[in-house]
Amino acid sequence: MKEKKIIALLGNPNAGKSSLFNQLTGLRQKIGNFPGVTVDKKVGFCRLDAKTDIEILDLPGTYSIYPNSLDEQVVLEVLANPQNPEYPDLAVVVADASNLKRNMLLFEQVSDLGIPTILALNMLDVAEEMGLSINSGKLSKILGVPVVELNAREGIGIEGLKYTILNQLDLKKTHINPTIFDNTSETIASEVRKKYNISNRYLALQYAAQSHKMTFLGDAAQKDLQAIIEKYDFNPDSFQSSETISRYHDISDTLTQVVHETGIKKETISEKLDKILLHRIWGYAIFLGILFLIFQSVFSFAEYPMDLIDQSVASLNDWLKSVLPESALVSLLTDGLIAGIGGVIIFIPQIAFLFAFISILEESGYMARVVVLMDKLIRRFGMSGKSVVPLISSMACAVPAIMSARTIGSWKDRLITIMVTPLMSCSARLPIYTILIALVVPDSKVLGIFNMQGIALMGLYLLGFFSALIAGWLMKLILKSKERSYFIMELPTYKMPRWKQVGFMILEKVKTFVFEAGKVIVAISIVLWVLASYGPGNEMDEAEKQVTRTNPTATKEELASKIASVKLEHSYAGHFGKFIEPVIEPLGYDWKIGIALITSFAAREVFVGTVSTIYSIGADPEDETTIKQRLRNEINAQTGKPTFSVATSFSLLIFYVFAMMCMSTIATVYRETKGWKWPVIQLAYMSVLAYVAAFMVYQFLK
Template sequence: MKDKKVVALLGNPNAGKSSLFNQLTGLRQKIGNFPGVTVDKKVGFCRLDSKTDIEILDLPGTYSIYPNSLDEQVVLEVLANPDHPEFPDVAVVVADASNLKRNMLLFEQVSDLGIPTILALNMLDVADEMGISINSGKLSKILGVPVVELNARQGIGIEGLKYTILNQLEVKRIHANLPVFDEKSETIAAEVRKKYNVSNKYLALQYAAQSPKMMFLGAETQKDLQNLVLRYDFNADEFQSSETINRYHDISGTLSQVIDETGELKETVSEKIDKILLHKIWGYVIFLSILFLIFQSVFSFAEYPMDMIDQGVAGLNDWLKSVLPQSTLVSLLTDGLIAGVGGVVIFIPQIAFLFAFISILEESGYMARVVVLMDKLIRRFGMSGKSVVPLISSLACAVPAIMSARTIGSWKDRLITIMVTPLMSCSARLPIYTILIALVVPDTKVLGIFNLQGIALMGLYLLGFFSALIAGWIMKLILKSKERSYFIMELPTYKMPRWKQVGFMILEKVKTFVFEAGKVIVAISIVLWVLASYGPGDEMTQAEQQVIANNPTVPQEDLASKIASVRLENSYAGHFGKFIEPAIAPLGYDWKIGIALITSFAAREVFVGTVSTIYSIGADPDDESTIKERLRNEINTNTGQPAFSVATSFSLLIFYVFAMMCMSTIATVYRETKGWKWPLIQLGYMSVLAYVAALVVYQVLK
C-alpha cells in the first residue's frame, strides 16, 4: 500500500497540461525517471488544504491510451497497472476547449479504466474567440464526472480544481457506464477478468489488445495472453479501430448537447498571424531574421557584463596573490581553481540571453511554428518530420534532445535522428565560439547596424544545422530506410510570454550550466594544475637552471616569463601535450591547445577552462590578466606566430562544430541504442569529419 495520494495530469499535447502542473506545484517539483525506463517524469507536490498534501504526476502528452512512442507507452504502463507506485488515485484530463471532440477520446478511455476522473476544460478564452461556448454543468451531468473550467496560464480556476480533487480522492474505483463491445470482445474480456483477477472490463480488454506493450505483466503472462488472443481469434487492430470509431460517434452525440457554435465563427488572431509566419517564403525569412537578432543580441547585450566578470575574476586573482603568502596552495587556488572556473563563469550572460530568447519563443507559441516550418525543409533530406523536435531541442543540449527522439515510431528514422543530432550546436559550444570569435573577428558593424561577430556566430550554428541535414540524408541512403513517416502537431495559440516562467527557465539553465560544467571543471582544473606544476624527475628544475644560465643579462620580468614557460613545457602536462602535438600540428594547434582538446572530451565547455588554467600557469604575470588578453598575447613557439591566429582560431571553430566531444551524449546514445555499436560509429564519423574540416580550413587560411 502506498502512503501518498497521487493525482495524474493527462491530456493531448499542447492542451495546457504543463501550465497547470506549474500552477499546482510552483517550485515544489522535480524531474526523475520512471522505474525501468529512461523516460522523464515530472513530479510535483501540492497542498489541497491544511491537512492534505498530494503528489502531482505530469504524464507525457498523448492522444489516446494506445501508444505510438516510448513516452506514450509510459502512460499505458502507469494507468493499466494498479500496483504501479505512481498509479493515480485521481486522473485530471486537461482538454483544449477549442477542440474538445479530439480531446474527449483520451478522457473516455481513462474514465472507463475505472480511475476517478476530472475533466478540466482549459483554453476557454480561445474557444470563446472562435465563437464556441460549452455548457460545462450539463456536460458534467451527462458524463457523470466533475467538469471544471480553467485558464491554466493565468491561474484562473486553480482553487476550484483543488477542491474538486479533494472530493474525488474520496471516490473509489468506478465501474458504471462502461460501453458494450461486440460479442467476441465481451467474451475474451470475461475470460481475462476471471483468469487474471482483473476487476475492470475495459482494463481486461487492454490486457488482451496491448499485452506486448505492458512490460509489468512479465514474459510468462504476456505469452499466456497472446495464446488466449489466438484461441479466441481476437484482432487487436480491429478492436482499436472499431472502438475509436464508436467512441467518436458517442462523443459527437454528447457534445452536440453541450456545445453552442451559433456565435459568429471568426478567424482567430493566431490564424491571421500564421498566414504570415507559416508562409512558404516569408516564414523562412522571418525565422532567419529572428535567429539573426538572437545571435546579434548574444554578442551585443552580453559584452559589458562579460567584460565585467572577466575583469572581476582577474582582479580577484591578483588581489589573492597580493595578500596571501606565495605557496603551493595559493597557486592551486589562483592559477588552478579560479582560473578554470572563471573561464566558464564569464559566459553566464551569453547563456542567460540565449535561453531568454528560446524561452520567449516557446512561451509565445512561435517555437511550434518553427517545428512546422522545419518539417517542410527536413523531409527533402530524408528524415522524419518528427526529427525536427530533437534537432531544435539540441540547440540547448544534445542529451534531452536525443531522448526526445523516442517519439519517432520508425526505428531507422529514430536512429538517424540520434546519430545526427549532436551536429547541432548546443549551448556548451557557445563559450568556445564566442571567445574564439572575439579573438579573430573584428567587433565592427556591417551596414552600420549588424555586428560582424554576431554574423560569424550565426554562421557556425547554420553550418551545424545543414551538416546534420546532409548527414541524415547520407545515413538514410546507407540504412536504406524507405518508410513513409507522418508528422502531426497541434499548434498552440499565440500568447504573451509569462515572464515569471521565462525567469525560471533562465535561472534553471544557468544554474545547470554553471554547476554541471563547474563540477567537471573544478576536478579537471585541479588535475591540470598538478600535471602542469610537476614533472618527471628533476626535468623542470634542470630546465629552469638552464634558462637562468643562458640568459644572464635578461631583465628579471622577462626571465620570470621564460622560466614559467619552460617549466610548463617540461611538466607532465607538457610531455603529454608534446606527445600528441605531431597529430594536431597540421591543424595549426600547439601542445597547449592539444591538452585543452583532450580535456574537453569530458565536456566541450571545459576547453575554455583548460586554456585559462594552462595559460595562467605558464603566462607572464605582468601580462594582461584577463582570459581574452592572455590568449591574444600567446605565441606558438613552433611558428613564432600568435597561437590563436585567424587560421588556427577558425580551424578550432570548425573542429568544435563537428567534434563529438561530450561523454554525457555518448552515454545517452549508448542507453538509447542499447549497445556500443552506434555510439562508437557516431564518435568515429564525427571525429574524422572534425579533423578533416579543421585541416582544410587551416591549410587554406594560413
C-alpha cells in the first residue's frame, strides 16, 4: 500500500505544467529516474490540509498517449500499468486555454483510461488577449469532471486546485468516452480484458494497439497480443488515426458550446515582437547582439568582485603563513586547501552573472525563440530540428543536455546529437576561458565601448557552436542518416521575468558549482599537495642540498624560491608531469600544465584549482599570491619566457574548446547509449581534434 496518494501532472509541452508543479511543491522536490528507464522524473510533496499530504509526479510533456520519443513513452508506461509504483490515484491535466482544442486530446485519452481526472485551464489571460472566453462551469458539466481555472505562473487558483484534488481523491469519479469503439475494436478489447483481467475497455485496446511500446508486459505477453492483432487483422496505425479524428470531432462539438469569441482579435504584443525577433535576418542579428552583451557583461560586471575574492584569498593565505609556524600542516592548509578553495570561489561572480542572463532569457520567453531560430540554422547542416534543445541547453551543462536528447525519435539523429553536444562550451569551461583570457587579452576597449576580453570569450563560444554543427554534418554522412524529423514547438508569450525565480536559479547554479565542482576541486587540490610535497626516496632532500651547494651567494629569499621549485620538480607530481611532458611539449605546455590537464579529466574546472595549487607550492614566498599574479609571473625554466605566453594560452583555450575532459559527461553518454562503444569514440575524436587544433594554434602564434 502506498504511503501517500500520487497525483500525476500531465499536459502538452509549454502548457504551464512545470510552473504548476513548482507552485504546488515549493522547495519540497527531488529528481530521480523512473525505475529501469533513464528518463528524469520530478517528484514533489504538497500539503492539501492539516491531515493530507500528497506526492506530485511531474510526467514528461506529451501531446497524446501515443509516444514518439523515449520520455513520452514513460507517460504510457506509467498510465497503462496499474501495477506501476508511480501509477497515479488522480491525474491533473494542465491545458493551455488559448489552444484548448489541441490540449483536450490528451485529457480525453487519460480520462478514458479510467484514471480520476481534473482538467486545469491555464493561461486564461492569454486566451482573453486572443479574444476568447471559456465557460469552465459548462465545460465541467459536459465532461463530467472538475474544471479548475489557473494562472500557474502567478500562483492564482492554486488553493482552489488543492481543494478540488482533496474532493476528487474521495469521490474517484471518472469520465469515459465510448465513441471510438467499433465492432472489431470491441471484440479485441473484450478478448484482451478476459486474458489479462483488465476492467477498462480503452486500456485493453491500448494493450493491443501499443503492446510493442509497453515494456512492462514482457516478451510472452507481447507475442500473445501480436497473435490477437493478426487474428482480427487489426491495424494499430489505422486505429490511432481514426481515434484521433473521432476524438477531435467530439472535442470540436464540446468546445463549440463553451468557447466564445469576445470580439475582434487584436495582434498581441508577442506577435508584434516575433515579427522582429524571428526575422530571417534581424532575428539572428539581435540574438548575436544579446550574446555579445552577455559576454561583455560577464567580464565587465564580474571583474571587481572576482578581484576582491582573489585578493581576499591571497591576504588570508599571507596572514595564516605569518601567524602560524612553518610546518607541513600549515602548507597543506594554505598551499593545498585554501589555494584549491580560492580556485573555486573566484568564479562565483561569473557563474552568477551567466546564469542570471540565461534565466532572464528563459523567463521572458525569448529562449524559446532562440530555439526556433537555431532550428532554421542547424537544418542546413543536416541535423534534426529536435537537436536544438540539447545544443542550446549544453551552454549550461552537457549532462542534462545529452539527457534531453531523449525527445528525438530517430536513434541515429539522437546519437549524432549526443556525440556533438559536448563541443558546445558549457559553464565548466568558463573558469578556464576567463583566467586565460585575462592573462593574454588586453583589458582595452574597441570603438571606446566594447571590451576586448568579452569579444574573445564570445569568439570561443561561437567556435564551439559551429564546430558542433560541422561535426554533426560529418556524422550524418558517416552514419548515413536520411530520416527527416520535424521540430514543433509552442511559443510562450513574452512576460516580465519573475525575479524571485531568477534569484532562485542563480542560487541553485552557484550552489551546484561550489558544492559539486568544488568538492572535486578541493579533493584534487589536497591530493595534489601531497603528490607535490613528497617524492620517491630521498630525491627531494638531495635536490635541496644540491641547490644549496650550487648557490652559495644567493639571498635567503632567492634560495627558498629555488629550493621550492626544484623540490616540486622531484616530487611525485613532478615525476608524473615530466613523464607526459614530451607528448604535450609541441602544444607549448610544460610538465606543470600537464599535471593540470590530467587532473581536469575529472571535471574541466579542476584545471584552475590545479594550477593554483601547483604554482602556489613552487612559488617564491615573497611573490604576490593571487591566482592571476601567480600565473602571470610564472617563468618557463627552459625558455626563460612567461609560461602562459600568448601562444601557450591560446593553445590551451583552443584545447579546452574541443577536449572532452569531463567524467560526468562520459558516464552520461555511456548510460544513454547503453555501452562503451560511443563514449570511447567520442572521447577519442574530441581528444584528437583538441590536440591537433591546439598544436596548430601554438605553432602559428609562437
